[in-house]
Amino acid sequence: xxxxxLAKLHDVALAQILRGRLQSEGIEAHLFDxxxxxxxxxxxxxxxxxxxxxxxxxxxxLLDLPENQA
Numbered sequence: 001x002x003x004x005x006l007a008k009l010h011d012v013a014l015a016q017i018l019r020g021r022l023q024s025e026g027i028e029a030h031l032f033d034x035x036x037x038x039x040x041x042x043x044x045x046x047x048x049x050x051x052x053x054x055x056x057x058x059x060x061x062l063l064d065l066p067e068n069q070a
Contacts, residue, residue, distance in 0.1 A: 002053040003030065006065055008046035015047040018063055025062055027055050 006029075009015045015031050022029040032048040051059045060067060 003050040004053045004056050006049045010046050
């Protein structure tokens with residue numbers, strides 16, 4: 001399974017909410033770098049919200065994210 005980045009976020013709570021929204025619709029989602037972002041604050045590039053490549057379009061539509069935002 002290949003993962004793609006849906007969004008890069010700087011708010012840990014928002015990242016968790018978006019991941020939960022995807023998971024509630026049956027789309028497995030992962031947060032990369034969430035621990036580092038919380039420790040380093042604004043100095044870190046962000047939390048990466050990741051999903052399987054084959055579910056990317058569905059996830060973007062569900063979260064109303066533009067194509068190629070990442």
